[in-house]
Amino acid sequence: MIFGRKKFLDAVGDFERAVRAQSPKRAQRALAPLHRTSGNAGDGEYLEAGPRLAVLLPDLPPGPRSTVAVVVGACVERGADAPACAPVIFAGAREAFAAAADFSARWADTGGGELPDPDGAFSDEIVERVGSGPAVGWFTLPQWEMAAVAVLNDPAVRRTAEGKAELLALVERVAEASGHEFKCLDYALRVLDDEPLVVLHRESGTGYALRMSGIGDNFQLHTLLADVLAGGRHVPGEAPSARETAVCRDAAGQVPTTGAFNLVGADGGWIFNEGTPADIAVVDGVRLLVLDPPPYRRSWPAGRFFPGMHGDLVLERVLSAQEAADWFAKLAPAKGPTGS
Structure with missing residues (x-):
């Protein structure tokens, strides 16, 4: 178990250095070990890693950003500071759902038909039809939903986090336009406290x-x-x-x-x-x-x-x-x- 914990924090450190060096290739190479070792840490390691990874999210491209957001969410579920991690999670989720709304509109404007499953395969054909940004937004929605729900489990986040109403409005807009349900995030954003x-x-x-x-x-x-x-x-x-x-x-x-x-x-x-x-x-x-x-x-x-x-x-x-x-x-x- 000690080896597992060290391995995870080593992967966090490698990923941090690659991102701060603004080296996309190094960051991409460091992403797989980060994801692979994230299930082998102790609670204290999750507590430390969550905020360290959260501050990197704004500097990541949209695709890797959603993958790391899921790791941050997993850290929060194991004790990392949810209020510290929530703002960047919500910001990324809002950006992804806004791009997904654009995806739905462009899909309708280019012939319509049933939208691809956001859990499905990302293809060059889809990118050519609607553009890279909207497509990445659409296909990263399941990851952002997982990450956002993870931080919303914390009552302090539900009570104090900014941008919840805006995110809920985007979730409703995408669901209405696409016919795809994002029930977990929708329900989590509606939870009442006190x-x-x-x-x-x-x-x-x-x-x-x-x-x-x-x-x-x-x-x-x-x-x-x-x-x-x-x-x-x-x-x-x-x-x-x-x-x-x-x-x-x-x-x-x-x-x-x-x-x-x-x-x-x-x-x-x-x-x-x-x-x-x-x-x-x-x-x-x-x-x-x-x-x-x-x-x-x-x-x-x-x-x-x-x-x-x-x-x-x-x-x-x-x-x-x-x-x-x-x-x-x-x-x-x-x-x-x-x-x-």
Whole structure:
């Protein structure tokens, strides 16, 4: 293991020297050992290597930049300083998605047809059709998605990093134009932290003030709601087991669970488990969610959409009867799953 750690930092040093010497050939030769040895380091080596590699990203060509960004992301997952690495990761991701938007437009302007898979092969024919820059942007999107999600696992990055809204807008633009989904990055950019949530239980007429953080999708939210409210005996319903709850907070793995509620928005429309907590509309400055009885039995693997992201849902207080009534007065009648 000592040899492996030394080998990785040696590769980092070789790559640093090549980049700073502005020698593309040396840097290209040093890239393969860097990537190959990045899986054989100890946590302390990842902590050191992440920021050292991150500062080099702006000086790299777009292709190698995305490869090194993935290594930086892996370092962050093993303890490297995520807030220090995030700005250059986001800058590179924004540049790649902007180029990919240009790729989609040029593809449409040169005959259209199905776009190539961004995980597929990069070819001279594609470059001739749309240009090198847009093509490189398109084919490096999977790498930038991995790197950006890695740093977004860190709550400090989610709370303080600049450029998240711009990156999300670019992700949405490329997805709409291309038909390709970048779900992991899209969902990661939508994660809410320290977010107030008012939950109303329609059958009992009760209401609850909660706060959520680090919840990747509504499957996870649903399970945690059942734990806090049904498990806390505030509302009727099937409470999840301790294990089902744990894997939705910080434990590893997935466990089968069954839904306790139907999640409904203030407009009466369903809030689907497949979406994210950001889908819950804000009413008078607070996200407002209604719990109705489940229309049918629904089961799924309880767990976290982002295994590296810890989730939390806290009950801050039970609303008074008058507070709950005031919130209920803001609701539209419940609708079906299609909104009718």
